[in-house]
Amino acid sequence: MTKKTVIFLAIAALALLAGIFAQRIQQLSEQTAATAPPIEFSLPDIDDKPHAISEWRGKFLVVNFWASWCGPCIKEIPEFINMQTELQxxxxxxxxxxxxxxxxxxDYLARVHINYPILVAGEAGLSLAYRLGNIINAVPFSIIVNPTGQIIHHQPGELSKDKxxxxxxxxLNKPKAE
Incomplete structure (x- = not known):
């Protein structure tokens, strides 16, 4: 065997092992999400009416922690408005x-019409985001929650449509259990 062949085989084996490892991590992540307790918190909306996150149980939730002073937050909101319409x-x-x-x-909502619920957490929102997985205190920070209330994805920083x-x-394309 030539040196090039050995190197090629070694790279191929490493790529195969990396793929198997990544697949196993994905499976463990899905299993953990399925057994984790549902998230639970309650916050007021802009009319001071309290809302428990469980109100939306049965849906996939994209919970986005944001602020009007945060440039990346403001950048992703128009895309979220469009995706809310598309994915509802x-x-x-x-x-x-x-x-x-x-x-x-x-003040921000007077300038931008948002078509999804806005809850107001104030500074307490930072500790809530931390509790939900924002260990680096990033803003924006989003989580994706499955219909039974478990977090299936954490996203520090901007959440793109592609992601x-x-x-x-x-x-969304999985057949529903009957």
Whole structure:
């Protein structure tokens, strides 16, 4: 065997092992999500009406922690508005959690019409986001939650449409159990 053949075979074997390893991690992640307790929290909306996250159980949730002073947050909101419209019929619900005071949220909402619920957490939203997996205190921060309430994806920083669809598409296209 030539040196090139040995190197090629070694690279191929490593790639195969990496693929198997990545698949196993994905399976373990899905199993963990299926056995984790559902997330639970309650926050007021802009009219001070409290909403428990369990109100939306039965849907895929995209919970986005944002602030009007955060450039990347403001950049992703128009895409979330579009995706809410596109994915609503497939059981996807976006929920915004503002991590600032109500007055700033109302000022922003006066300029931008958002077609999904906005909850106001103030600074307490940062500790809630941390509890839900935002260990680096990134803003924006999003989680994707399955219909039974378990977190299936954490996204520190911007959540692109491509990334969201890569997580949701395989799940949205699965046949429903009868």
């Amino acid at each position: 019929a497939q059981g996807v619900q976006f929920i915004g959690v503002a991590i600032e005071e109500k007055a700033a949220v109302l 969201l669809l890569s997580v949701l598409a395989p799940l």
